[in-house]
Amino acid sequence: MAEEDDLKKSLLSETFGIPSSWTSFHDIATVENGAASIASLSTPTGTPKKSRIATRSDCAIRIGDGVEVNDVSAKEHIDESSTMEGIGESSENTSCIVKGLTSEKDRLAKNEGHEISLPLERLLMFLYISHFLSRWGGRMWEFAVGLFMIAIRPGSLVLPAMYGLVEAASVAAFGVVVGEWVDKFPRLKVAQVSLGVQNGSIVTAALAVVVLLVHPNSAPGGFKVFIMLVALVNAFGAVGALAGLANNILVERDWVVIIAEGQAPGLLTRINAGMRRIDLSCKLLAPVAVGVLMSSVSILASAVLIATWNLLSVGFEYWLLYSVYSAIPALQQYKDNQQVSSKTTHSSYSEDIDNDIQVADGLHTAEIADYRQLPTQDSNVGVVSQKQGTLVSLIKGLEGHVFQFFHGWNVYIYQEAALAAVALALLYFTVLSFGTLMTAFLQMRGVPPYVLGLARAVAAAVGIAATFIYPILQARLQTIRVGIWSIWLQWVFLGVSVASIWVQNNKISSSMLIGGVAASRLGLWMFDLSVTQLMQESVPEAERGVVGGVQNSVQSLMDMLSYVIAVFAPRPQDFGKLVLISYGVVSTAAMLYSFHVRRVRGHLVHIDHYLRSR
Numbered sequence: 001m002a003e004e005d006d007l008k009k010s011l012l013s014e015t016f017g018i019p020s021s022w023t024s025f026h027d028i029a030t031v032e033n034g035a036a037s038i039a040s041l042s043t044p045t046g047t048p049k050k051s052r053i054a055t056r057s058d059c060a061i062r063i064g065d066g067v068e069v070n071d072v073s074a075k076e077h078i079d080e081s082s083t084m085e086g087i088g089e090s091s092e093n094t095s096c097i098v099k100g101l102t103s104e105k106d107r108l109a110k111n112e113g114h115e116i117s118l119p120l121e122r123l124l125m126f127l128y129i130s131h132f133l134s135r136w137g138g139r140m141w142e143f144a145v146g147l148f149m150i151a152i153r154p155g156s157l158v159l160p161a162m163y164g165l166v167e168a169a170s171v172a173a174f175g176v177v178v179g180e181w182v183d184k185f186p187r188l189k190v191a192q193v194s195l196g197v198q199n200g201s202i203v204t205a206a207l208a209v210v211v212l213l214v215h216p217n218s219a220p221g222g223f224k225v226f227i228m229l230v231a232l233v234n235a236f237g238a239v240g241a242l243a244g245l246a247n248n249i250l251v252e253r254d255w256v257v258i259i260a261e262g263q264a265p266g267l268l269t270r271i272n273a274g275m276r277r278i279d280l281s282c283k284l285l286a287p288v289a290v291g292v293l294m295s296s297v298s299i300l301a302s303a304v305l306i307a308t309w310n311l312l313s314v315g316f317e318y319w320l321l322y323s324v325y326s327a328i329p330a331l332q333q334y335k336d337n338q339q340v341s342s343k344t345t346h347s348s349y350s351e352d353i354d355n356d357i358q359v360a361d362g363l364h365t366a367e368i369a370d371y372r373q374l375p376t377q378d379s380n381v382g383v384v385s386q387k388q389g390t391l392v393s394l395i396k397g398l399e400g401h402v403f404q405f406f407h408g409w410n411v412y413i414y415q416e417a418a419l420a421a422v423a424l425a426l427l428y429f430t431v432l433s434f435g436t437l438m439t440a441f442l443q444m445r446g447v448p449p450y451v452l453g454l455a456r457a458v459a460a461a462v463g464i465a466a467t468f469i470y471p472i473l474q475a476r477l478q479t480i481r482v483g484i485w486s487i488w489l490q491w492v493f494l495g496v497s498v499a500s501i502w503v504q505n506n507k508i509s510s511s512m513l514i515g516g517v518a519a520s521r522l523g524l525w526m527f528d529l530s531v532t533q534l535m536q537e538s539v540p541e542a543e544r545g546v547v548g549g550v551q552n553s554v555q556s557l558m559d560m561l562s563y564v565i566a567v568f569a570p571r572p573q574d575f576g577k578l579v580l581i582s583y584g585v586v587s588t589a590a591m592l593y594s595f596h597v598r599r600v601r602g603h604l605v606h607i608d609h610y611l612r613s614r
Contacts, residue, residue, distance in 0.1 A: 118327040120263065124271065127259075130320035131251065132278050133313045134198070138244055139286035140306050141202050144294075145237065148209045151299050152230075163234050164436075165563075170238035171245060171556040176408035178246050179549020183542060187250065187331055191321050194247040199314035201240030206307035208232045213300045249548035251275075251321075257536045257544070258330045268536065269474045272529055277467040280525070284460035412550040416538040417531070419596035420483065421551055424531040426589040427524065428558035430582035431575070432494055432517050434459055437566050441575045442514070445506055459518040466525035473526070479537075483530030484597050484604070487590045490523030498583045501576035513579075527593075 116123065149159035182190050208229045252275060260268035293302045325331050412418060431437045434456045442452060473482045497516030503509040539547045562582075569577055598604055 116327055118323070123259070123324050123327055124274070126320040126323050127251070127255075127271075128274060128278060130317045130324075131275055132282065133317050133320075134195075134244070134247065135279050135282040136286055137199065137202065137306070137310045137313060138240075139282040140290050140309065141206070141237075141240075143287035144290050144302055144306060145205075145209075145233075147294065147299065148213070148303060149233075152209070152212045159230065163237060165560070166234045167238050167241050168556045168560045171241055172553050172560060174242055175245060175549040175551075175553030175556065176546065177549070178242050179249060179546040179552075180408055182246055182249050182254075182545030182549070184545075186334070187254070188322070188325055190246060190250050191325070192318065194243045194250065195314055195318050195321070198240050198243035198247060199310040199317075201236040201243060202310045203307045205233045205236040205240065206303050206310070208236070209303045210300065210307070213303060245549070245552055249545055249552075252532070253536060253539075253544045253548040254541070255324070255331060257541075259324075259328060261330065266471065266475060269471050269479075269529075269533060272533055272536075273467040273471050276525065276529060277464055280460055280463045280467065284457060284464075408546045408550055411543050411546050415535070415543075415547060416600075417534040417596070419592050419599075420531045420534050421547075422554070423487065423589040423593040423596070424528060425551065425554040425558050426585050426592070427490075427527075428555045429562050429585045431562060431566065431578045432497055432520070432582045432586070434517065437562070437575075437578070438513075438517070441572060442510055444572045445510055447510055447514075455514045455518060459521045462518055462521040463525045466522050467529070469522070470526045470529045474530075474533075479530050479533050480597055480600065483527055483534070484594060486523045486526035486530060487593050488523075490520045490527060491586055491590050493517075493520035493523065494583055494586055498579055501579055531593075 145163060146160040149163055153159050185193075212226070212229050212233075252272075256268065256271045256275070260271060290302050290306075293305060412421070415421070431441075434452075439452055443449070470482065473485075477485070493516050495516070496519070497513045500509045500512035500516070503512060535547065535551070536544075565578060565581060569575070594604060
């Protein structure tokens with residue numbers, strides 16, 4: 001305890017400039033989710049008491065009758081209009097990051113005596129190359145699978161629609177389970193399994209496509225074999241998507257946070273921007289490469305290429321990730337939930353679930369014992385007892401999975417950045433993107449395919465530009481403030497697209513629709529980066545997997561709903577209604593995030609700052 005108190009005094013002294021003579025602490029409370037609460041901090045006799053609130057970009061530090069430390073941004077100065085008890089004016093411009101004294105102590109203990117064995121820039125290069133290989137293979141398959149399905153059954157959108165529905169429904173239904181799995185198992189094991197399953201699934205699905213393309217009219221063996229091969233493509237495509245989700249959660253939500261710990265400020269922002277830049281570049285260039293191959297060689301050759309790429313790249317991807325893993329000791333340590341139970345604000349809920357499961361287990365055990373004690377004069381009785389025992393076991397297992405599912409959602413909604421995460425997920429419920437629905441509508445309006453391709457490329461370029469602009473703005477404004485400017489910037493640009501539905505000239509209307517959506521990608525991807533970083537910084541290590549899984553489930557659900565509403569408004573003249581609904585959802589997302597900012601910071605804009613400047 002003495003060592004812990006000394007550490008806390010040292011942290012407060014270094015962070016806030018508290019004199020070392022202030023040595024008396026009383027009633028130091030526990031720390032949860034990186035938030036520390038100290039009931040009181042006594043000062044030397046005769047020290048005048050003041051009351052001060054230091055407001056940073058996404059938290060408030062209150063030192064007076066009590067101290068509350070949530071999540072302190074590193075670079076915003078302390079508000080000059082407030083005062084802090086016992087802290088001199090010399091601390092006004094102090095830069096710090098406080099995520100809880102206990103979590104800081106654990107982090108220091110974890111990294112004590114450990115140094116990265118390879119240069120940081122080399123490790124980041126390994127991480128980027130691995131991410132590129134994974135995303136390039138995934139983006140090639142994502143673009144080509146729809147074209148494969150149309151080539152297999154020309155003149156019908158049933159097969160591509162079915163594939164998209166199965167994949168989205170799988171992520172929506174099992175994203176929570178995947179996240180729980182990422183949290184429970186060691187990092188290297190998750191990397192091994194997720195990479196192997198993802199690449200193996202795409203290879204298997206691509207080979208099934210090859211068979212279907214070689215026999216376009218009927219697969220060898222008749223219609224039943226044809227259905228089986230189509231089902232195989234759908235099933236392995238969904239499994240590959242889930243494995244890819246696991247890998248993304250592992251690397252983007254966990255590894256990059258640990259790599260950035262203890263490094264120079266802004267490294268996490270730089271890594272996030274680099275990863276997103278690679279993803280958007282692959283989203284832009286991979287379809288071009290596949291399209292050129294399909295046009296110049298054949299669609300069959302593209303299927304073979306995709307299978308070969310994923311088969312050959314998996315070993316190199318794993319070697320790159322293993323090199324990063326072995327060079328960073330913190331990655332090799334067990335996660336918090338593999339050593340002790342996670343300390344969260346919803347721990348009581350988890351205990352209730354555990355108690356319920358234990359009670360259910362006891363009841364089931366008693367029932368099974370009763371069945372075993374039944375008379376066995378008739379052999380049929382033993383058979384019945386065995387079947388009933390099996391049924392009880394199945395019910396018990398189902399109850400455990402149901403409790404696990406709802407527990408994952410409960411973990412998600414209690415996160416500090418939950419509102420921001422929901423706002424990001426809502427943006428997937430839209431037709432205002434260069435997806436299937438808007439592309440089909442513009443094509444029905446007579447927009448040439450090359451124009452659509454060019455518009456998609458421009459939108460991707462704007463998104464890539466956002467990954468360069470975001471780190472600059474984040475260094476000046478901080479993460480949470482970049483988020484609010486970004487979401488409302490997207491809202492303004494999409495207003496141009498909304499206005500297009502009342503323009504009678506089709507060419508002007510289509511130009512406004514395309515231009516507004518393309519320009520809005522600047523705000524969209526900066527907002528995506530902002531929310532991603534907020535979640536990285538606030539979600540406890542033991543819960544990063546399940547929170548990431550739920551987030552992807554919600555996003556997939558929103559994406560599915562955008563197709564559902566299109567089913568009820570299929571006519572081209574109804575597209576304006578879909579645009580209005582989408583804009584309403586974006587408005588809701590912007591207001592939700594604004595409420596989150598107001599709740600965390602206590603204000604949206606420094607009005608008093610602008611008044612003083614005048």
